[in-house]
Amino acid sequence: MSTKNNRILAPEGGRYPFKVSDEYFDNLTARIMEQIDSVEQEVPAKVEEAPAQSAKLFSIHKNRRRNLWFSTISIAASLVLIVTVALKFIPTPSSTPVEQQKAETTVQYTPDNYNEDLMNYTMVDNVDVYYYLASEGDFEE
């Protein structure tokens, strides 16, 4: 260690090189007790505010819960109504399962009426269909 270091870090220690006036310490206790008194006054005020805030929160939760119930009941009622109306318009099968299957097959493989309706609906004619099939390579001229 250099001479300077030896001088700075004296083996016997040193004096802490800061000072504070005695006046500061004379008033310190009074100032701290004032602070504590003001903190003590703030605490009861906060405690009084707390129930009002929790009541408001409770009210918000209560309203939310009530709205949720109304929404659930409304959705359920709408679904019941839709299902009831839908069931009225869907024709009930009068034939046996075998006849029903035959009817489905008939509808699927009877092209005339079905295709005409489909072509009208999609606004294409036979020429369009012909060109489409030709372009796909499925149909040769």
Added chain:
Amino acid sequence: MAKIDEQDILKRIQDPQSKRKAFEEIVNVYSRQLYWKIHYVVQNHDDTDDVLQNTFIKAWRGLDNFKGDSAIFTWLYRIAYNESITFLKQKKQMSSIDDEDFVEQASFVADEYFDGDNTQQLLMQAVSTLPAKQRQVFCMKYFEDKKYEEISDLVGTSVGALKASYHIAVEKITTFIKSKE
């Protein structure tokens, strides 16, 4: 320093009628010692004043939980140390400086409470580079000449660890001063 009868104070703290007066005595007796312990960490009068007030407010709020398991000063010291560290962290966040133990070295020059020459200023600059706990240990040993056993009771660290910490602190300070020569 005025002496305090800890058993008597403990009794009076538990009585709501005498609690405030008893606490006032505690503040009166220990504020000066605590001031310097906090100053070792924050190294600035205004900051020390803020931390000291916060320390006593925290102590007042926790007074009902204090059962006398440790000496009153030890209890206060630990609150003060934690408050000092919290303060340094907040200061670090505000100044966005990465080193939480950073202390602006140039502040000693303008500090009206600094009462030393250039050599002491250099020493304090070196001390300010130490981590907070090491700074505390160094200051208590070097400036107050406290025994390791006393420091150990206060900070809750073993004597061996304190000796090692002090030795490392001296080495760091020596290196810092050499770098400034």
